[in-house]
Amino acid sequence: MPNALPILYSFRRCPYAIRARLAIASAGLHCELREIQLRHKPPAMLAASPKGTVPVLVLPSGQVLEESLDIMLHALRLHDPDGWLTPTQGSLQDMLALIARNDGFFKPALDRCKYHERYSAEEVTQAQHDAAHWFSAMEQQLSATGYLFGQHPSLADMALRPFVRQFARVDEAAWQAHPWPHVQAWLQRWLDSALFAQVMARPVAPPFKECPPAAP
Numbered sequence: 176m177p178n179a180l181p182i183l184y185s186f187r188r189c190p191y192a193i194r195a196r197l198a199i200a201s202a203g204l205h206c207e208l209r210e211i212q213l214r215h216k217p218p219a220m221l222a223a224s225p226k227g228t229v230p231v232l233v234l235p236s237g238q239v240l241e242e243s244l245d246i247m248l249h250a251l252r253l254h255d256p257d258g259w260l261t262p263t264q265g266s267l268q269d270m271l272a273l274i275a276r277n278d279g280f281f282k283p284a285l286d287r288c289k290y291h292e293r294y295s296a297e298e299v300t301q302a303q304h305d306a307a308h309w310f311s312a313m314e315q316q317l318s319a320t321g322y323l324f325g326q327h328p329s330l331a332d333m334a335l336r337p338f339v340r341q342f343a344r345v346d347e348a349a350w351q352a353h354p355w356p357h358v359q360a361w362l363q364r365w366l367d368s369a370l371f372a373q374v375m376a377r378p379v380a381p382p383f384k385e386c387p388p389a390a391p
Contacts, residue, residue: 179235180207181205181235182209182233183196183206183207183209183230183233183246184211185209185229190338190340191228192229192243194247194336194337195230195232195246195247195250196208196374198250199246200374201250201251201256201333201370202253208378223239224239226241244274247333257328262330262331263325264324265325270324273335277334277335277338280309282338284309285306285338289341307353310353313335313339313355313357314354314356317357328365332361332365336361340362
């Protein structure tokens, strides 16, 4: 028997999962949220998506969406009240290109900065250089309006912010000292928003028996 609601397998702190929850919340899409433990992944999730990474959205039809951007697009194409898919500057394709650059270029640099003990000093130095290059380009793009593609938040803003948040948390004092005021303000507006508080709320109780909520 099909599920009455879509099921979203998520992990609270994962930036990919955060971006999916942001779009689902913005769209007002009702779903059953299943917060997982990364070391104890539920069999139902692995049956739906053997790759074993979050987020995973299982639709009532049985269709499985297992990439964060696909989940965002699915939710927003159903309902996009804030116009995330229709920026006032640029196009959807422009936003998708920037998101692909984030995922392919900035994310590896972020991982090397965050988990620096796993890499050589040369790799970490290169990652820091790549991150600085990335943020310098973002600083210029944000300088006109405070958003990446025009006058209001877009798909690109919401897809990138969880990763910038993760970088800022590596060394918060260093983050504040960097010469990227537009990027810092852009991130902080989101961190102060009701939408961020909504998607980062901790589960009140274990959402299902197979998988208790993750430890802080």
